[in-house]
Amino acid sequence: MIELRHYIFRRLSFNFFLLMVCSMPFHLHAQDDTDSILLNSDSAVVASDDDNYDQNKSTRLPEEASFRRVPDTTVGRMKKEKDFAYANDPGYWIKQEKKYSKGFWDYVFGFFESTAVRVIFYILLGGLIIFVLYRVIVLNDLFIFYASKKQKKNFEETPTQELEPGMIDARIKESIDQKQFSLAVRYLYLKTLYALNDKNWIQFHVEATNKEYLNQLSSYKQIKEFRFLTQVYEYVWYGKFDISEQQFLLVYQDFKNFQTAI
Template sequence: MRTALVKNIICILLSFTAAVSHGQQIHEVPDSVALAMKNQEVFKYANDPSFWEKEKPTGGSAFLRLVGALLESAALRWILYFILAAVLAYLSYQVIIANNLFIASRKRRKKDNEKFGDNDVPEDVDARIAAAIAAGEYRLAVRYYYLRTLGLLNEKDKIRLHAGSTNYDYIQQMREHSYVSDFRKLTDIYEYVWYGEFQPDRKQFETISSGFNQFNGNV
């Protein structure tokens, strides 16, 4: 509508200019006629200051305008706060659970190691191996298998058991023997199962125990 009014004004001005240029006589419009035209609906724009104001462009995308409108809602803000709090609570819970599992794992490992020292070979090691296998505790059975191997190597004067020695020390003591590589392999398996807390299944344990028995038979 505004565009049509502007066009009408331009046409009136052009007509007025053409009339002047051709020397036509311009009659004065009576006040009554001017007042009547002023009060007409079509000419109300002349007394409306907002008509002459330029329309402000709407900036931003439709998505941003939608987000802005949603954020103006107090109820929606509280919903967003609740969701954020729930996410933070869930993440905190996961961190706490992970830490508790780690602490429990360390306590369990410490308790297992307190049963016997790293280099202590129980006198009834064979009976302990059988009991662990019967209970399905294959990880513990691997532990006893390795201790029995250390005890056998100590009896054969291949190594010297010492409270301060490590598995690496025993590998170094075995470096002059031809089967040091086999012992190193068994040591790696033992450390992976015991210290890595790997739980072998029945088939895996049978393969591991076969390796220990074969090695012990060759010592």
């Protein structure tokens, strides 16, 4: 490589020198033609010598590159050095996976994915559905079939003559005297149905249900008061709710006020 550089340098030096020599006769021609001829002759001689030298140099080829072998002792010594200890560690060349750090939502989702939490959740959900259905049924009087059966049974147990309007007041007084306030409420409600039937607001029938009476009375402004009395009657009679004498007097007054208003 060094000889090649010397060769290039010498070649460039020779070309530069040759360029200088070629430019000199034009300046010397105005002074003396003889000198110019001699100078040209010398230049030719000089050029011939350098050219022969360069041709001899160009015939020399650069030496071929050879690979040097590092001795095993050197390799063993380098392996024992602390600076190259990492190269002998297989774990160093294994790419470390980036560890994922769990966040708040990861723990939240993990909590709800557990089997125990799922079972508890389904139990609570089932209880909520049952509670909602129960409230809908109770508030909307959807236990119509249950009420209808009990109502039919009670009317069937009572003789027909006892259902006549003229007998109602006597039955009410008798029930109050015997402290049977639940039975008294039943007769008060029955008397109210008779009064509504007389005004043609409803069509009384032994097998009709309270829900049907509410639907028939829905277009009248007294529907709110009648709905309240119906609920009281169902809670006390069908629900077997025992009321005290003081509570009965309040209910009794509500029935009397409604019967007077219609």
